[in-house]
Amino acid sequence: MKNTEFDFESVIDRNNTNCLKWDCFDDDLPMWVADMDFKVAPAIEKAILKRAMHPIYGYSIVPDELFESYINWWNRRYDFKMLKEDMLYSIGIMPSISSMIRCLTDVGDDILIQSPVYHVFYYVIEENNRKILENELIYENGKYIIDFDDLDEKLSKVKMMILCNPHNPIGKTWSKKDLFKIGQLCTKHNVILISDEIHCDLTDPDIKYNPFEISSNHKKAITCLSPSKSFNVAGFKSSIVHTKNKELFEKIKMQLHVDNSDSCNVFATSTVIAAYNDSEEWLEELKKILFENKRFVRNYLKEELPIIRLVECDATYLLWLDCSSLNISSNELSEYLRFNQGLFLSAGSDFGKNGAGFLRMNIACPKKLLKEGLERLKAGIISLNI
Incomplete structure (x- = not known):
């Protein structure tokens, strides 16, 4: 029923x-x-209306409760154990990726993506004066698989790879085996991997996605997360960046601040907490x-x-x-x-x-x-x- x-x-x-x-x-x-x-x-609508009843909408801070809502959600649902000290707040995943491209690569560098893939990946790379290197997915018998030989060869030429997990537009959750192998190759070639996991909650019933960080154990892994797709709240511009690599963390933290991408929408906090805690x-x-x-x-x-x-x-x-x-x-x-x-x-x-x-x-x-x-x-x- x-x-x-x-x-x-x-x-x-x-x-x-x-x-x-x-x-x-x-x-x-x-x-x-x-x-x-x-x-x-309903819980999100209620939280937004409650906040709207307060008649002042000034600058906001990001409370611990927001980070805790992420931590509890990913721990409970995906066994991904995050710590607050490894998390950074951002206005969105694509602004975050744009910032990370600027602070972790140089103008003219190649960045690897797996096509066909979310079209904004192309824009954010080219508009930051970097070049695209494609590891084209293999389409056979109505399914997509990764060309690992091509991936191995091309990772030797780049500093960064952007992964879509689950993958947009093909709607595929990558297996732990695939993610582990990607991580091995990124480690082999000393490549930073950014995993965009915005669609992670939207799997078929009884299917769970596999977070890249815990599937791969790659030491230069960065995960981008947001409730915007899962709960249809993209208009509130809210996300986090997670990495256990402290060197990368400090560079990203500084760049998000320089780019003014670390501020919080006045309604975003209520939205995120209501999504992960009550929805x-x-x-x-x-x-x-x-x-x-x-x-x-x-x-x-x-x-x-x-x-x-x-x-x-x-x-x-x-x-x-x-x-x-x-x-x-x-x-x-x-x-x-x-x-x-x-x-x-x-x-x-x-x-x-x-x-x-x-x-x-x-x-x-x-x-x-x-x-x-x-x-x-x-x-x-x-x-x-x-």
Whole structure:
């Protein structure tokens, strides 16, 4: 029996709320950017309203309770035992990664990523005047695996690797074996590894992600964490950076301060604490909803649109759709669906050249919107006359 306290069915009008997803473009149905169209957990809403009742919104400090909420969550759920003295507060994971690129590498350095991967990794590297080196994931029989021979060779050329764990856009949780091997190679080549673990809570039911730090034991590991995806609170701009390496810790601490990225949003503290301390039941119910949505998409494609294949996945609410049989580029297909069906899906080429035959679909929405999106996708593909 579903928990009636949590509403994952109501379609909420987000138009005219300065919403990136719904207000920036004229599309009828945006299923691209990674935020959810569900009401926030009741405990979070209550905490925000309580803080809003105090009529002064000045500068905030980061209390110990916030760090303790992270520590308890990761210890209880993932056996990742963090200490407050190894944690730094930041306004967000990508600002943190940008700061770490600046303080831990030099202009012109190569930084390794595993494509297809979150498109902002490309921007943050290039806009900091560093160069991208890609370890392309191998796609075989509907699954992705790591090319470890290529990774070994390319890690010898870099100071830093950025890992996505779980991986966006392919929705894969990396195994302990994979993470241990990555750690071995990074140790071999003395490479700093930053692990972006923002999607870690959003796995299929009964699946748990493996934190890189405890799976690898790599001594130059840095983990970036945030409740923003798990609890749909990205607008509050809050995250932490964790590393046991004290030399790296001090450099990162200084750079976050220089970049003014270590300050706290007045509502962020209440949000984070309410998420990790009081919203676990909501998250578990959300995971069931996302799993049901994923299964619905899989069945729909199989029965109604078999020319498109859902790539096997076990994490995130972002589905990676193999459209390679259509013989049309992902950019052209994405644009065609937008202008002919009002459906906005992300072009796979945004995530690397090896994503060119794919689309990324955000399924974190009420079933009514998901059905409408799939029907528009089908109508668009049929109208292509391919």
